[in-house]
Amino acid sequence: DQELSKTMEAKFLEMQKEYEKLKFASGSLQKDSEQKQRAIEMLFQSVEKLQKEKADEQAMWEAMDLKADKDALGNKVDCSQFEEDMEQVDERMQELQNLITEQNEHWKKMHQHFRDAMDEKLDREELKVFRKRLEELWSRNLENFEKRMLGDTGAGIKKQLPVPFSCLSCDRMLTMHVPG
Helix, strand or coil, rough: HHHHHHHHHHHHHHHHHHHHHHHHHHHHHHHHHHHHHHHHHHHHHHHHHHHHHCCCCHHHHHHHHCCCHHHHHHHHHHHHHHHHHHHHHHHHHHHHHHHHHHHHHHHHHHHHHHHHHHHHCCCCHHHHHHHHHHHHHHHHHHHHHHHHHCCCCCCCCCCCCCCCECCCCCCECCCCCCCC
């Protein structure tokens, strides 16, 4: 029995280490995914802003015919350069979308791998009792946490203070007589 409990404890510690590694990896993947998602959202917003501010081509040609010297305007605005830049922005957006899609797929694979590994390790016969004990402990801790969170949320607690008082703001020692 002692050997069995030692082996089970060793396996459990090993599972905990693997769980922590996978938890850290999934957390970092999720943070990366969130950062990339924010970057994509910012890029989409800037593209939308550019599309809203983009001038209508026909209106621009009419305005050029009426108000501007075409040669002077040609020197100030290079449409081909603008189109090239917009194509580069579009290409970069496509690359970012592909990267995010790949990152999401990788994250889903890692999550599935983690879930499969945990299911495989916890479904073994010798660990069923241990799994049940962990689940009970988890539910009990969750209930205790909920009780503490939903319990009295007063600003302070009634507690016997130490006799040599210290000031809360400057931590200077004060001598006061405690009533009673």
